[in-house]
Amino acid sequence: MADKNQGLIDQKWHELNDDGVDRRGFLKCMAWAGTGLVWTMSGGIPVSRAFAKNTGKSDGKDGDFSFVQISDSHMGFSKPANPDVGATLQAAVDKINGLAQPPEFLLHTGDISHLTKPEQFDTVDQILKGASAKDVFFVPGEHDVLDDNGKSYLERYGKNVQGAGWYSFDKRGVHFIGLVNVLNLKSGGLGSLGAEQLEWMEKDVKHLKHSTPIVVFAHIPLWTVYPEWGWGTEDSAQALAYLKKFGSVTVLNGHIHQTMQKVEGNVTFHTAMSTAFPQPQPGKADSPGPMKVPAEQLRSLLGITDVNYVRGQHSLAAVDSSLE
Amino acid sequence: MKRTSTWVASLALPVMVAMLLVLAGSPSVTANDQPSAAAAEVKIDNFSFGPQTLTVAVGATVTWTNRDDIPHTVVSTDGVFKSKVRDTDEKFSYTFDKAGTYPYFCSIHPKMTGTVVVQ
Ligand SMILES: [Cu+2]
Numbered sequence: 537m538a539d540k541n542q543g544l545i546d547q548k549w550h551e552l553n554d555d556g557v558d559r560r561g562f563l564k565c566m567a568w569a570g571t572g573l574v575w576t577m578s579g580g581i582p583v584s585r586a587f588a589k590n591t592g593k594s595d596g597k598d599g600d601f602s603f604v605q606i607s608d609s610h611m612g613f614s615k616p617a618n619p620d621v622g623a624t625l626q627a628a629v630d631k632i633n634g635l636a637q638p639p640e641f642l643l644h645t646g647d648i649s650h651l652t653k654p655e656q657f658d659t660v661d662q663i664l665k666g667a668s669a670k671d672v673f674f675v676p677g678e679h680d681v682l683d684d685n686g687k688s689y690l691e692r693y694g695k696n697v698q699g700a701g702w703y704s705f706d707k708r709g710v711h712f713i714g715l716v717n718v719l720n721l722k723s724g725g726l727g728s729l730g731a732e733q734l735e736w737m738e739k740d741v742k743h744l745k746h747s748t749p750i751v752v753f754a755h756i757p758l759w760t761v762y763p764e765w766g767w768g769t770e771d772s773a774q775a776l777a778y779l780k781k782f783g784s785v786t787v788l789n790g791h792i793h794q795t796m797q798k799v800e801g802n803v804t805f806h807t808a809m810s811t812a813f814p815q816p817q818p819g820k821a822d823s824p825g826p827m828k829v830p831a832e833q834l835r836s837l838l839g840i841t842d843v844n845y846v847r848g849q850h851s852l853a854a855v856d857s858s859l860e
Numbered sequence: 861m862k863r864t865s866t867w868v869a870s871l872a873l874p875v876m877v878a879m880l881l882v883l884a885g886s887p888s889v890t891a892n893d894q895p896s897a898a899a900a901e902v903k904i905d906n907f908s909f910g911p912q913t914l915t916v917a918v919g920a921t922v923t924w925t926n927r928d929d930i931p932h933t934v935v936s937t938d939g940v941f942k943s944k945v946r947d948t949d950e951k952f953s954y955t956f957d958k959a960g961t962y963p964y965f966c967s968i969h970p971k972m973t974g975t976v977v978v979q
Contacts, residue, residue: 615929615948651931651947678968682931682945723937723965724973765907766971823906825930 601708604632604639604669605753605841605854607790608810610679611660612650617813617826618834621650622659627859628811628840629667635842639669640707645790645808646677646718646755652684657692676701677755677791678718686719702733704740710845710852711744713737715754717769727756727769734771738778746781749845749852753788759798759805762818767792776803786852788841792824795841795856806854809839835860901925902974904932904946907966909974916956918978923953932972937963 609625618624632639642664649656657680664672674693681689686700697703697714704713715737717727729737741750752758758775760768769775779785785803793815798805813826814837821827829837839858846853900916902909904926916922924934926946934943934952940962943952956962956978966972 617929651945679931682933682968721967721970723963723970725970764971766969823908823928825907825928 600845600847602635602637602639602842602844603641603643603707604635605643605645605788605790605808605843606632606811607645607755607808607841608647608677608793608812609644609660610647610650610810610812612653612656613812613826615813615826617828618838621812622663624835624838624859625660625663625811626666627835628838629663631840631857631859633666633668637844639842641669641671641673642667643712643714643753643788644672644674645753645788646675647679647790647810647812648674648677650679652680652682652688654688657688673705673712673714673753675714675754676716676718678721681718686716698736699732700730702736708845709847710749710751711741713740713750713752715752715758715775717754717756717758717772722770725770726760726763726766727754727772729769729771729775734774734778737775741778741782744782747783749784749786750779750782751786751788751843751852752779755789756791757789757796757805757807758787759800761792761796761807765818765824767818767824779803784852786843786854788843788854793827794837795839797854804852804854806841808841809837809856809858811838811840811859814838899923903927904966904972907932907969907972909964909972912973913975913977915977915979918959919955919957920978921953921955922976923951925949925951931968932966933968934964935967937965942967 606628610621611625613621632642648660676686676689690697690701694701699716700719701716702714704711706712715729715733717729719728720730721728752775754769756769757767758769758772762768783802787803787805789805789807790810792807793810793813794807794817795809796807814829815824816827836858839856842855842857844853844855898920900914900920900922902911902914902922902924904924905928907928909924914922924943924946926932926948929948931945931947933945934941936942941954941964945968946952956976959978962976962978964974964976
């Protein structure tokens, strides 16, 4: 039985690793940490290219811009997998500040804190103040809404949000949608968006032009990475159905503390590394808990995701960089 | 931990008498396949409850201990009991005063499920 399970896991892993076009015409590929190998969709044809370190400066007018996604800072965590998550978040900020093209803003895809404590949020806010990009857009992870159903999260980060913390905004012609899928989880289930949020989202995108690039960000993956570990969102298909008409959709998630990418039709799914601790590949350990690695390897498994938007190509390219 | 026991007060007197008799009788039960009386433990390891199904006698107090380095919760699916978030080595206890089947889960990691059977 163990062998059979392992076989299934290997098969799933193989599918995720398969970077060819399969019979249904989907492109599936992995984005490897630190290699700078990037997949983009250009005119429906997948193009991979290695990003040069220095892509030249944006003049700030023509629409090209970049932003950085960070995730799972778990401030307050102090177990052997990373006794100093403040130092690694600071290293992520240093990394951001060293980028050749400074990002316009940051996205934090949740698990800001480890235990929803005010001092943990305070520490993250303080460290992020040192980033060159001053605007930070948050969505909550399950660790940010413990015991109070998201009340303290909303008090701090919920100034311009709807419902439990979802919202949208526009930057340089790109429409960003921040979603909450970590509340009201049902026994045995996965992440959940809920009817009210889905209804809001349908209205939010209804009047946008089909050519508008869309970026959706949420904590738990909006595609089913590995349901056995809860790595998926049960009603994400409905959310994605509202985005079918758009030519370019990028979905950015955290939660699984490792990079993974899948391209399916017009949608590119991407998960970011954590800045706190790595988690095992799906099914490769007894549980999805923190993975302890030799101290000298830790920072090679933590990192940030730099997302570049190139106007005209209507595509976004994600570059994962490890802290070391 | 505090336990919710308000419903006990609303029970009819004969039921309470019957329950007291059950409680009084249970310590003498010694057969292996009989549920244990006073206390029982559930360990949380590797994102799972062990044992996943626990059988206890009416009146038993069950204590959950989180032995993972990630916080978990213990939440009754039917709203009977609900722990605060439990970090490493923290415990939650609940006393089962009424026979029945009590499914529960971790509200942070809902794939984690368990059941307490009270007889
Ligand atoms: Cu849990």
